Amino acid sequence: MRRALFYYEKDGARMNRLLLVEDDVAISEMVQTYFTNEGFTVVPAFTGQEAIQRFADDTYDLVLLDLMLPELNGMDFLLTLRKTSYVPVIILSAKDSESDKAVGLGFGADDYITKPFSMIELLARVKAAIRRTTQYKKATLPDVPAIVRIHEIEMDLHSFIVKKKDQVIHLTSKEWKLLKLFVENPKKVMTKEQIYYSVWEDHYYGDNHVINVHISRLREKIEDDPAKPMYIKTVWGIGYKLGDVK
Structure with a gap:
């Protein structure tokens, strides 16, 4: 599939694009509404397979990922994603044990938030993850070999x-x-x-x-x-x- 070569803009400013992979419709709609009001473009996916297709078709600044998904679970999606992309991933999961968090981080996630979560905290973490990635990519290395x-x-x-x-x-x-x-x-x-x-x-x-x-x-x-x-x-x-x- 052809990757999209454009970003949506609001008042002339580039809007950060989020891929929201969540099969709970109520949670998905809540996150979409909140982040849209904060100036983000949110693209929902409700299964792991749909998320893979969405990611192949477009470009995203960050992925919000549930683990318990139909068709393809969140961990398998994450492993597939990490073969081709370093896009920041924040896991949203009801699993709150240290072992679950360790596995999620070990499989390639950048952050892990347990449900139920505060939308204010989620927004802060999303902005921080995007900021870190953006600053990191913009860093120049004039005296360091490739x-x-x-x-x-x-x-x-x-x-x-x-x-x-x-x-x-x-x-x-x-x-x-x-x-x-x-x-x-x-x-x-x-x-x-x-x-x-x-x-x-x-x-x-x-x-x-x-x-x-x-x-x-x-x-x-x-x-x-x-x-x-x-x-x-x-x-x-x-x-x-x-x-x-x-």
């Missing part, structure tokens, strides 16, 4: 592609930012405060779980043995650093 190699890993800083032994590794946007942070600071021990501020662009309030989950998922993807990491080393009591690999 291709960076560390031992068996190759990062293309322009196309956002990571390979290990010529095999593409599919990273989430947070995993990409983490790896890039360590690559750009090869001799430096990064504290958790520095990591959180650099990757999440927010102040750190001692929530080790979020950082630890993403570091663990990154290791599972890039390390030969995640239990004995070569690339991302733990500096106990401080944070993490890039391993001395060549």
Whole structure:
């Protein structure tokens, strides 16, 4: 399908486009109404298969994703999406256990909000995720080569592609930012405060779980043995650093 080459505008300003993947009609209509009033363009999808088609047909700034979907569940949709796109994804789910959140983040989501949720909080998180992605893409790297190699890993800083032994590794946007942070600071021990501020662009309030989950998922993807990491080393009591690999 041809990807659309336009964005809707309001009063001459570009409107952020959201893909809302939610099979509960009441919730879908509530979110659509609220975000439309806030100046967003919201495109609904009610099944996983419909969401795949919607995403193939157009361009979006962020995806709001329910997990319990007919035809194709949210996790399978997320895995499919991450093969081709780093668009921010916020999961909206009634599942509220730490394991559910860890799985969702590990599969490629950027944020996780449990139902019922505050529309004000959801709006703030959507704006923050879009802002981070927009600022990140606009960052210029005049003195950094396009291709960076560390031992068996190759990062293309322009196309956002990571390979290990010529095999593409599919990273989430947070995993990409983490790896890039360590690559750009090869001799430096990064504290958790520095990591959180650099990757999440927010102040750190001692929530080790979020950082630890993403570091663990990154290791599972890039390390030969995640239990004995070569690339991302733990500096106990401080944070993490890039391993001395060549």
